[in-house]
Each structure stands twice: as C-alpha cells, then as structure tokens.
Amino acid sequence: TAFLHGELNETVYMNQPLGFRDQTHPDYVCLLRKSLYGVKQAPRTWYRRFADFVASIGFTNSKSDNSLFIYRDGSKVAYLLLYVDDML
Numbered sequence: 001t002a003f004l005h006g007e008l009n010e011t012v013y014m015n016q017p018l019g020f021r022d023q024t025h026p027d028y029v030c031l032l033r034k035s036l037y038g039v040k041q042a043p044r045t046w047y048r049r050f051a052d053f054v055a056s057i058g059f060t061n062s063k064s065d066n067s068l069f070i071y072r073d074g075s076k077v078a079y080l081l082l083y084v085d086d087m088l
Contacts, residue, residue: 047082054080 013029022028051061054069059080062068071078 050082 012032014032015029016022016026047066051069055061057071058073059069059071059078062070065081067082069080069082071080
C-alpha cells in the first residue's frame with residue numbers, strides 16, 4: 001500500500017478497469033491524481049515523498065546509496081535504510 005501515497009507530478013491516464021467500465025462512455029479514460037500500484041511512476045513518486053519528509057526532519061541522503069538516510073546530531077548518528085518491494 002506504500003505506493004498508494006505517491007503524488008503524481010505528471011499527467012497519467014489509464015483505461016477504465018475491467019468490471020468498472022462506464023456503459024455510456026466505454027472509451028473514456030481515467031486521469032490519475034495519485035499513484036497506483038503497477039503504474040511505472042509509483043516507486044519514484046512514493047520515494048520522492050518519503051525522501052522529502054525525512055529530509056524535512058533532518059536526515060540527509062547518502063552519496064553512495066539512495067536508500068540510505070543519515071541523521072547526525074553532535075556525536076549521535078542514526079541510519080535509516082529504506083527497502084520497499086518493487087522499488088527501483
């Protein structure tokens with residue numbers, strides 16, 4: 001369900017899902033406002049939202065691994081390694 005929280009920054013359309021087609025307008029398409037699982041933009045949009053949030057609370061992105069976030073406060077260090085299935 002993580003991918004359902006990604007905000008799309010580009011225009012993405014999809015065909016009406018089987019079983020939910022509008023009988024009066026079967027050729028209409030859906031304009032997506034949020035990311036859906038299976039949409040190729042889903043991992044990227046969710047990652048961007050997550051990365052922006054952890055940056056806002058003081059974490060920095062590792063230069064060697066985009067999945068690693070580091071928080072430093074004096075001599076204290078916290079590491080957050082992100083792994084989400086199907087994430088590129």
